Amino acid sequence: MAQALDGIRILDLSWGIAGPLGVLLLAEQGADVIKIEPPGGDPFRSYEGYRCWNRSRRSVVLDLKAADDVARFLALAATADVVVEAFRPGVLDRLGVGWDVLRSVNPRLVLASCPPYPDGHRRAGRPGYDALVQASGGEMTDQPGWRMGPIFLHFPAPSMGAAFLVPTVVLAALAARERTGAGQHASTSLYQGVMLYTTQLWQEASGAPAGYHDVMARTYPPGVHQTMLFECAKGEWLHYSVLSGLTPVMTMDETLGLDAGATDVERRARMRTRDRDELVDDLRRNGHAVDPVTPAADVFRHPQTIANATAARVDDPEIGPTTQMGVPIHMLGTPGAIVGPQPAVGADTADVLANLAPVTIPARPAPEPLPAPGGPLAGVRLLDFGQYLAGPFGPMVIGDLGGDVIKIEPVVGDNMRHAGAPFVGCQRGKRSVAIDLKQKVGLDLAHRLIPTADIVHHNMTRGVATKLGIDYVACRGLRDDIIYCNTYAYGVADPLGHSGGLDPLYQASSGLEYEAGAVHEGNAPLYLRFGMCDTSNAMLSVVGVLLALVHRERTGEGQQLWTSLHDGGIFFSSDMWLGPDGKGWDRRRLDRGQHGLGPAYRLYRTQDEAWICVAAVTDQQWSALCSVTGAGPLPRDGDRGTVEAALVARMMTRTALGWHRALDAAGVPNEMPVESLDGDAFLHDADNERLGLVTGYDHPLLGHLRQFGKLFDFPATPHFPTTPPPLVGQHTREVLRDLGLRDGDVDGLIAARVLYEPDDTYRWNN
Numbered sequence: 001m002a003q004a005l006d007g008i009r010i011l012d013l014s015w016g017i018a019g020p021l022g023v024l025l026l027a028e029q030g031a032d033v034i035k036i037e038p039p040g041g042d043p044f045r046s047y048e049g050y051r052c053w054n055r056s057r058r059s060v061v062l063d064l065k066a067a068d069d070v071a072r073f074l075a076l077a078a079t080a081d082v083v084v085e086a087f088r089p090g091v092l093d094r095l096g097v098g099w100d101v102l103r104s105v106n107p108r109l110v111l112a113s114c115p116p117y118p119d120g121h122r123r124a125g126r127p128g129y130d131a132l133v134q135a136s137g138g139e140m141t142d143q144p145g146w147r148m149g150p151i152f153l154h155f156p157a158p159s160m161g162a163a164f165l166v167p168t169v170v171l172a173a174l175a176a177r178e179r180t181g182a183g184q185h186a187s188t189s190l191y192q193g194v195m196l197y198t199t200q201l202w203q204e205a206s207g208a209p210a211g212y213h214d215v216m217a218r219t220y221p222p223g224v225h226q227t228m229l230f231e232c233a234k235g236e237w238l239h240y241s242v243l244s245g246l247t248p249v250m251t252m253d254e255t256l257g258l259d260a261g262a263t264d265v266e267r268r269a270r271m272r273t274r275d276r277d278e279l280v281d282d283l284r285r286n287g288h289a290v291d292p293v294t295p296a297a298d299v300f301r302h303p304q305t306i307a308n309a310t311a312a313r314v315d316d317p318e319i320g321p322t323t324q325m326g327v328p329i330h331m332l333g334t335p336g337a338i339v340g341p342q343p344a345v346g347a348d349t350a351d352v353l354a355n356l357a358p359v360t361i362p363a364r365p366a367p368e369p370l371p372a373p374g375g376p377l378a379g380v381r382l383l384d385f386g387q388y389l390a391g392p393f394g395p396m397v398i399g400d401l402g403g404d405v406i407k408i409e410p411v412v413g414d415n416m417r418h419a420g421a422p423f424v425g426c427q428r429g430k431r432s433v434a435i436d437l438k439q440k441v442g443l444d445l446a447h448r449l450i451p452t453a454d455i456v457h458h459n460m461t462r463g464v465a466t467k468l469g470i471d472y473v474a475c476r477g478l479r480d481d482i483i484y485c486n487t488y489a490y491g492v493a494d495p496l497g498h499s500g501g502l503d504p505l506y507q508a509s510s511g512l513e514y515e516a517g518a519v520h521e522g523n524a525p526l527y528l529r530f531g532m533c534d535t536s537n538a539m540l541s542v543v544g545v546l547l548a549l550v551h552r553e554r555t556g557e558g559q560q561l562w563t564s565l566h567d568g569g570i571f572f573s574s575d576m577w578l579g580p581d582g583k584g585w586d587r588r589r590l591d592r593g594q595h596g597l598g599p600a601y602r603l604y605r606t607q608d609e610a611w612i613c614v615a616a617v618t619d620q621q622w623s624a625l626c627s628v629t630g631a632g633p634l635p636r637d638g639d640r641g642t643v644e645a646a647l648v649a650r651m652m653t654r655t656a657l658g659w660h661r662a663l664d665a666a667g668v669p670n671e672m673p674v675e676s677l678d679g680d681a682f683l684h685d686a687d688n689e690r691l692g693l694v695t696g697y698d699h700p701l702l703g704h705l706r707q708f709g710k711l712f713d714f715p716a717t718p719h720f721p722t723t724p725p726p727l728v729g730q731h732t733r734e735v736l737r738d739l740g741l742r743d744g745d746v747d748g749l750i751a752a753r754v755l756y757e758p759d760d761t762y763r764w765n766n
């Protein structure tokens with residue numbers, strides 16, 4: 001069966017997490033991905049998670065420090081559509097394969113770069129291991145944990161954010177190429193990956209009402225959603241959630257056998273007597289949204305993972321049959337598929353390099369074509385029928401790419417408007433039309449808008465769109481090449497496809513809360529306040545929509561696709577796999593104090609009670625760390641407690657700044673964790689402002705609003721988010737005029753409560 005990226009060739013020069021995992025989302029949608037590895041292979045191949053992240057591609061070994069192999073690479077680039085790389089800025093130029101050279105041999109080529117930090121940032125030349133970007137990006141201090149001070153995030157947030165941005169950049173540039181005929185050098189970074197997960201948290205609104213930030217406020221001990229974690233018998237845990245869209249048959253207390261009016265203390269005491277899995281079944285049977293808190297390996301046994309086909313068998317040539325993450329973007333017209341296991345180093349070198357035609361590099365590169373402003377998605381229209389975060393965040397990103405996003409919301413507004421900062425975090429750049437779809441005339445207006453759109457996007461529970469008359473069948477009847485995306489809670493199929501749900505459920509089931517809290521050390525699970533599964537679901541939908549758009553540009557065919565919060569959680573545990581014995585591999589875990597994953601990759605407290613994060617990931621860096629600290633030769637893989645104790649003692653002999661300077665001089669990658677100040681440090685950073693990583697605009701109710709800015713750069717098709725989140729129905733009249741409605745018609749429909757537009761009496765909490 002045809003796939004969305006059939007005929008697209010990608011050369012993957014990346015390493016680490018973001019590049020390989022991001023490219024995986026393209027490799028399993030039809031792209032021919034050729035991994036270019038140095039002699040000896042990608043140094044990260046020793047990481048067992050690569051068995052998933054590195055699959056479905058071919059491997060070619062080239063030494064880009066050797067002239068002959070540089071020539072071979074350029075000959076290969078002449079046959080490619082995309083090159084993905086993750087070097088620090090300037091490295092490709094020094095290797096002789098920079099953008100000017102690449103575009104001279106292939107003007108239609110897309111070069112997608114994902115360095116640790118954006119080009120021009122003061123940290124652009126510094127080491128960019130994920131933990132160090134966590135530290136410098138402010139995420140370690142933004143997450144409360146089981147002690148005061150910065151917390152090491154087991155979940156590699158910068159890389160996992162950039163893993164979505166890499167395919168987004170690639171696909172948007174390919175879509176732009178269909179319009180302009182030319183490739184371009186587009187980019188993102190791990191640092192911009194941080195920004196994805198702060199959208200609800202890091203904002204500044206000069207005129208915001210009291211309590212604007214309260215919903216997502218940082219508290220010690222952790223607050224939001226943490227109170228809904230419950231311990232059961234045998235030290236096992238579950239996460240309970242409200243706002244699932246379900247109607248309980250019995251209350252939680254009735255399900256527990258408690259009298260009405262039971263206290264939280266009584267409720268927790270009763271739960272500690274119950275078997276966790278039996279209680280989860282009882283609560284679900286009675287209409288409650290709940291999931292067990294489990295290690296990452298258990299997500300592959302979750303019944304919804306199996307129902308979604310997001311647990312897949314992959315026969316690994318070294319391990320045998322394994323269970324790995326399946327394809328998390330469900331394209332119904334061009335289904336994705338796993339191509340094969342991780343290839344051996346250089347397994348395809350001879351086949352790929354055979355019969356390549358040599359290329360000639362012009363003495364001077366041709367001048368860059370003039371930019372075509374409007375963004376890579378200029379001219380693309382998306383109708384956003386979603387509410388809360390997991391639905392609307394994806395369309396906001398499409399708007400950031402230059403798409404015309406029209407938010408269709410009820411006349412009373414999106415249900416999440418009352419939440420303040422979380423709502424604002426996923427709405428900028430949109431136009432709002434407020435319509436009552438339950439009235440026939442309102443539905444008729446929506447049906448008149450749908451043919452003007454390229455994409456319809458929402459996050460309604462299964463069956464709701466059909467009841468409203470805006471399901472795929474209805475939309476395709478109005479425009480046969482429509483792209484239609486539904487972002488679900490659990491997915492389409494039962495056992496849980498009928499249910500709604502919130503982010504914490506999928507943090508629980510995917511292993512995130514278990515690993516973040518170090519439950520294996522006796523701690524309680526820890527909810528991560530960034531709302532990652534909402535973001536993951538949304539970004540999977542962005543990649544899916546762009547896949548469908550590129551496919552339609554080349555074939556004229558639209559299609560339906562879906563993603564889910566549940567599968568979005570699995571994406572974060574995609575490095576886990578089960579072996580033939582059904583057990584997961586032993587990946588490194590946090591210590592009880594949430595300092596790090598081992599003595600070489602962790603946080604250390606220093607003499608002045610400040611902290612330093614160290615990433616001594618190579619033997620040379622480890623030796624330098626032991627030497628500069630005066631700890632003496634220590635075995636890198638020795639007893640963790642003993643080795644860490646020795647380094648902990650030595651780190652208390654200097655200040656954090658003193659260690660930072662000493663470690664830099666010794667060549668040991670490190671960063672001092674930045675205090676996020678709830679985003680104030682990021683939003684007022686001079687480099688971030690200069691590079692467009694921060695944006696601001698005047699909002700009619702919130703005053704001057706500052707948020708994160710560019711998640712990506714497209715020099716040939718530039719676009720910058722410049723319009724604030726809309727008021728309810730702010731653009732109702734403007735959009736409907738384009739359909740031919742007169743002002744008098746709109747006035748009548750507003751009076752009949754079919755439509756709404758704001759007036760001078762509007763307040764933020766309307």
